[in-house]
Amino acid sequence: MTHNKSTFYLDLVSGVSSITQPLLWFFQVDGRDNPKLVSVQFERYPVHCGRFSTDGSELLVGSRNHPHFYSYDLMDGKITKINANQGLDQTHTKLFEMSPCGRYVALLGRWGAVHLLTARTKEWVSTLQMTGNVASLSFSSNGSHLYTYGETGEVWVWDIASRSCIHRFADEGSFGGECVAVSPSGRFIACGSQAGIVNLYERDEAFRPAIDGCSRPSPAYTIGNLTTPITSLLFDPTSELLVLASEHKAEAIRIAHLPSRSVYCNFPGFNSKLNKTLCMDISPHGGYLTVGDNKGNANLFRLVFVLLY
Template sequence: MAEDSENKADFEPRDADKTAAPSMPVWKDDDDDVEDDLGGSAVTSEPDWVAKRRRELLETDGKGELDASSALTGKLAKVKPSSRTSGVRFRIDRQGDSRFNISVDGGIAQVGFDQGCSVLAVLGRRSKSVLLYEVDRHRSEGKYFRLKGEMSSPATSGEAVSSFAFSDEGKSMLLVTNRKNVMKYDMNQNSTLRISSLTNPRTESRYSRVHTPPASDDEAASVFALSCSDHGGVLLCDARSNAIIHHFQMNAVSVGVGFHYRAGVVITADKDANIYEWDLATGRCVHKFKDDHSLHLTSFAISPGAHEEFSRHAFVAAGSQMGFLNLFPLLPGAAEGDEERSCIKRALLKSYGNLSTPITSIAADDSGKFIAYGSEHKKNALRIIHNPSGCVVGNWPTENVGIGRVTDMAFASRFSTLAVGNRAGRVQFFRILTS
């Protein structure tokens, strides 16, 4: 027991030393001893930048003092607006027609108008079939864009369609299927003809897209091009005989093909940001350069306009994987006998970084006034450029427009209307009011 009491005493706390020195502060400044007693009131010292900003505001407003309510917040926090406006502003109205709302299960893969803007074609992403709608041209020239009704669709014998393009000034359509076949649909006779004279290169598994020149492009009106899916091949074909004229070979997979409106060349681009110029007659690559502002391209288009009054706004548009749209000036053509002059100025005209995801679709109207570009990787990722001013339309789209994930676009230039297809399977129409 005595031993237990002794152990217990060892564990009992000892009394604190009454004579221990008082605790010292961890940190002590030199001026702590001379610090004034503020009596509970806070003192706020103004930094130099605050005083400078206050003087600038006083000089700008022409006043001798600021009121008490805005002494520390108010005008000091209000930044003076810039004299340069952000972008241009246009009124863009949604065009609705409850009788012919276009909705396709599985999403929209491609939309397009014929050369006269009298027929709208819609390709379903999952259904792999083409739907045709007649445009009410009389009503659409008025206040609102309207569709008249659905037309007979091309019969492809069960083959899945991967791309289409209008040809013969809108009298026929070219269809590319996933079975390496190309078909021609006569819209007047409602008949489909398989083009058997075209053979896919052995190095390519299938055709990815078909391209046709603008209707008014006399230099290239009798040809069309087929992009291959694997190794960057592009086939130039004769629209009359349906025979392959030239086989263009690029360094990487094709992202787009365009026909120059006057110079008689085909302009192509590949995934590795290389842009090529091919001579229509000889099939020779006359020029090639790399877009140094992009690492990888995801879309490509050239100005479709053939009007001389808008030729100074002609462009080559390259959409990058980082969401930038780069524009290069497109010249009317090389001088007679000058083989070294390119139709494209390699100096960048302008780069637009308004999107943060890869650009998947580019569209331009025939007049050359507007360029639309979008990305299906993000909702409402669509922007419109006013080409003459070089500015992006700043007041559209708004958050409540509800465009969705844009998969493809097409301009009906005759009616100043943009058709937008999205991943949800809807096609929406927006009219740009310029006057």
């Protein structure tokens, strides 16, 4: 069977560093030479999370070893230390997300807390409290809702305007959530569990009324190609492709084509020599996919024509 759409994949900036002299590299991706533009050094600050601001002028980075951020201004090259521990009992900045609307930063806290900060000043706005530890965060495409997923196997949906949980649903068969992602179209919600299973839900099904406070929708599609905990989920801009990966095993990355409910058997390919996937991203127009691994490589892929077998 042939998929007749010319798609995709990712471009991303990725840095590999030592503990004492962490570096972040910026590349211009052209699919051929991919020249390095600049490298940025953070003194004794291993980077575990990085997000661009909506307008692309700032890169915010966090670490599981420190309670503060660093901000890098792409216009003037200035590095600024930002303290995120102002009365929050925060010990790390290992996971956070920028809202697509450009107004907020959602920072993973301790004991089920998610802290909302302003994107401009990084000042605390509110704390959302979920039952159980939170493992993953994902904003809706317009930034009006935040999805949190954690050890209870439930997805909590938060209304950002009212700072309240407006819905909860259980991920079928999950005894511990690892990763959640919402498609750009808003149609799909993907949940990855500790067992390596990815359940894909239609939004309307996931949001059906809850009888006991937590609805139990049936997944539209279940992907069981991986056997270790899912640590990364990523939709492409068209919401037709879902990339899933686990950092616990080499070559544990797959790409699913959602309209046909199929997983591409030719990716990563026989003897690809891909290492453990630590991070990945897709370019804004879906032309490039980059995969950062535990050996310090940023692997860049481009698919011009995709075949489903």
